[in-house]
Amino acid sequence: MKFEKAKFLRSYGSVQQIQDDKTPQFAFIGRSNVGKSSLINALACKKDMAKTSSKPGKTQLINVFDVEGHVHLVDLPGYGYAKVSKQQREVFEGLITDYLLHSETLYIVFILIDASIPPQRIDLEFVAWCGEHKVPLGIVFTKTDKKKKKNTEANMVAFEKAVSEFFEELPIILETSASSKHGIPELGRWINEQIGHV
Ligand code: GDP
Numbered sequence: 001m002k003f004e005k006a007k008f009l010r011s012y013g014s015v016q017q018i019q020d021d022k023t024p025q026f027a028f029i030g031r032s033n034v035g036k037s038s039l040i041n042a043l044a045c046k047k048d049m050a051k052t053s054s055k056p057g058k059t060q061l062i063n064v065f066d067v068e069g070h071v072h073l074v075d076l077p078g079y080g081y082a083k084v085s086k087q088q089r090e091v092f093e094g095l096i097t098d099y100l101l102h103s104e105t106l107y108i109v110f111i112l113i114d115a116s117i118p119p120q121r122i123d124l125e126f127v128a129w130c131g132e133h134k135v136p137l138g139i140v141f142t143k144t145d146k147k148k149k150k151n152t153e154a155n156m157v158a159f160e161k162a163v164s165e166f167f168e169e170l171p172i173i174l175e176t177s178a179s180s181k182h183g184i185p186e187l188g189r190w191i192n193e194q195i196g197h198v
Contacts, residue, residue, distance in 0.1 A: 014098075029077075042184045111126060115152045
């Protein structure tokens, strides 16, 4: 399966709509600015398939991209915006939790973690929430090219250590950079392996 064949399919504003989707879904989520749009674009070898935006909180719908009819890449709204109203936040946090708890074809949700900053409480809480609710999850570190800040490696180790306290068996953990493309082929290969396209 070639990720460069990915195409925007449609946006969903409610979980009822997406429940008719029978294709395995690989979802992506993270705090605003974590590099989610950049990662999806890098995976699909596109410049702007997923919209990168400097405006936090803009993606409030669930955007779905089809890859040759085999998998759907699901771009979930980010969590943890400081700049939106409580009411707005509740609406899209509701959409995210509804989706994660009720999508029947969710294969995995990749939780994106910015490797250039130390572990953030909101990310750890989100990982723990997914674990408690048995939502299948993987951890994808982003921005690993930011090596100048030597702390990148230490940040990832600290995050993994914190996560290991929630799980007997660690989830899949991948390191990526949309800028250098480090780890992007591995992410694509991993998804292909899951659906039997080796
Ligand atoms: P989103 O809000 O999670 O979709 O994040 P974006 O993809 O829009 O990226 C947020 C910012 O981080 C932008 O300025 C990107 O250029 C930058 N960014 C994204 N990925 C990387 C990366 O791998 N390395 C570096 N150095 N910067 C990145």
